[in-house]
Amino acid sequence: MQPVPAKPISLSVRPFQVANLCFEVGGILGESFVELGSVVGAFNFDRFYMALRGVTTVPGPHATLIRTVHPATTGDPSRLKYDSDGIDDATKPAPNSGSPPNPFEEPPPLGDPGPVLDLSGFGGKALAAMRAETSKAALRKAVNARANAFITKYGGTPKIADAMRQVMPQRGENINRLSELSTSLRDLLEAAYLQDFGVNTVLKKTLTVTSGTSGPNKGTSVTKGPDATVLNTATNDYSGKENQTSESRGLEYRSPNHENVARDARVQIGLGEEVLSFVKETHFLDRIEDVYQNELNSIDADVNQLQVAYLNTILMSPIDGIVTGVFKNPGDPITAGEPVFRVENNAVVLIVARVVCRGPISIGSILQVKTTLFDTPGPPAVVVEAPIVSVRGQSEADLWEVVAKQPNRDAAGKQIFPLGYNFDYDNVEVNIL
Numbered sequence: 001m002q003p004v005p006a007k008p009i010s011l012s013v014r015p016f017q018v019a020n021l022c023f024e025v026g027g028i029l030g031e032s033f034v035e036l037g038s039v040v041g042a043f044n045f046d047r048f049y050m051a052l053r054g055v056t057t058v059p060g061p062h063a064t065l066i067r068t069v070h071p072a073t074t075g076d077p078s079r080l081k082y083d084s085d086g087i088d089d090a091t092k093p094a095p096n097s098g099s100p101p102n103p104f105e106e107p108p109p110l111g112d113p114g115p116v117l118d119l120s121g122f123g124g125k126a127l128a129a130m131r132a133e134t135s136k137a138a139l140r141k142a143v144n145a146r147a148n149a150f151i152t153k154y155g156g157t158p159k160i161a162d163a164m165r166q167v168m169p170q171r172g173e174n175i176n177r178l179s180e181l182s183t184s185l186r187d188l189l190e191a192a193y194l195q196d197f198g199v200n201t202v203l204k205k206t207l208t209v210t211s212g213t214s215g216p217n218k219g220t221s222v223t224k225g226p227d228a229t230v231l232n233t234a235t236n237d238y239s240g241k242e243n244q245t246s247e248s249r250g251l252e253y254r255s256p257n258h259e260n261v262a263r264d265a266r267v268q269i270g271l272g273e274e275v276l277s278f279v280k281e282t283h284f285l286d287r288i289e290d291v292y293q294n295e296l297n298s299i300d301a302d303v304n305q306l307q308v309a310y311l312n313t314i315l316m317s318p319i320d321g322i323v324t325g326v327f328k329n330p331g332d333p334i335t336a337g338e339p340v341f342r343v344e345n346n347a348v349v350l351i352v353a354r355v356v357c358r359g360p361i362s363i364g365s366i367l368q369v370k371t372t373l374f375d376t377p378g379p380p381a382v383v384v385e386a387p388i389v390s391v392r393g394q395s396e397a398d399l400w401e402v403v404a405k406q407p408n409r410d411a412a413g414k415q416i417f418p419l420g421y422n423f424d425y426d427n428v429e430v431n432i433l
Helices: 045-053 084-091 133-152 154-197 256-282 285-311
Strands: 004-022 027-032 055-058 064-067 128-130 203-224 230-254 321-326 339-356 366-371 382-393 399-407 428-432
Touching: 004 321, 004 399, 045 285, 084 133, 084 285, 133 154, 133 285, 154 256, 154 285, 339 366, 339 382, 366 399
Parallel strands: none
Antiparallel strands: 004 339, 004 428, 027 128, 055 064, 203 230, 321 339, 339 399, 366 382, 366 428, 382 399
């Protein structure tokens, strides 16, 4: 196919990706880890969120999500790995991890281990962080509470389940036995009351007190004369006994037969409640492990909310690129959605052109640009052939707006176009292939 010449009206280079990074919440900027010209890597948010939730992927034709027993933990299964310190280790650059690049030097290709921030783990590290001590404390508290719950209950699920399956049936047997014993006691007392008092007898409450005294009593009398001579001696024996009985009648009446039936009814009602409680606690014994796992998952979900809330105070870039704008510094107030940094990806650029072309232009065609960069004397030194990814006709005849996508590294890995570069029309030849 013969090239179709096009007359350029405007021709410029734009970054393929631009991100004005902002926080989801407001606050005070506490730390900044980058400056103008710093090269940053994309943070893998999806992978990190899956690590927080305990989801892993298995390689294959189609990635399959698998829910692990617990989210990421330390060597102790009760202790979640990503508390505030764990999140800091995974997202924030280590102190003195390297000096930022000189913005006046040629930036290295993305992935070059030179001044690029650490890309290990989940990708690029944080650009900045807010003051978030309250969120840290809440997260640490939740992680500790989860650890205690795991140690005291959920970590021993197999043993607890086995014990419940052994003890609970015995509890049911004891409830039935108590019911039978209460019925038997009612019948025995009813028979005794019928024998002593008859059917439906009503008794008036009576109190009788009986007291008595008895015992021997000996006495001796002596008769003496004027000269103190004993004339007569007499000994007498006395024996006395006294009995006293008092009886008081109250106004309260008793019915032993009815009271016996009422006691048994109350016992049966209480045992009925025990039966309901027993059924509620035992009907899922075959799935007690699932119940405990769901409870633990709910606790982990609550912790995950606090993890994400703390993560929202740390600013990461979703794209690879270079910091080309710094709008906030540590100590500045920040509102949610307010830009803090601008990151632009210059590894791939978009060539945006307004051209006059008498032939049709379609997506997938090739935009060919022959030019001399930076007014270098001599014939055109650079030939760019980029696939057209967007095309739109303008109101004027034969005027088109064309966007082409082009890698911005040459064979030696050097940058071809600086961001925002505008072509010199005197030394530019444009064709549509």
